[in-house]
Amino acid sequence: MHATIDYRKEIALGTREVVVRTRIMEVGRSSVRFAHDVGDGAAEVSAVLVAWDPRTRRSREISAEERDALLAERVVTP
Numbered sequence: 001m002h003a004t005i006d007y008r009k010e011i012a013l014g015t016r017e018v019v020v021r022t023r024i025m026e027v028g029r030s031s032v033r034f035a036h037d038v039g040d041g042a043a044e045v046s047a048v049l050v051a052w053d054p055r056t057r058r059s060r061e062i063s064a065e066e067r068d069a070l071l072a073e074r075v076v077t078p
Contacts (some may be wrong), residue, residue, distance in 0.1 A: 009041065027070045
């Protein structure tokens with residue numbers, strides 16, 4: 001996994017709820033790249049998650065079924 005966070009503005013101490021919006025940006029051979037908007041622009045997060053095989057403990061290819069499910073959720077933005 002790899003993640004980067006760009007903090008844009010403060011979320012005040014005592015804030016009881018923060019909305020995080022997540023988009024699937026790219027589905028690769030063995031990874032998925034996500035973009036997250038935290039607290040209406042308080043932070044922008046990018047994360048790459050890698051599919052892995054728990055038996056071999058190595059990355060694995062994303063199956064066609066998994067790819068179809070991920071792409072069905074993908075929202076294309078300009």
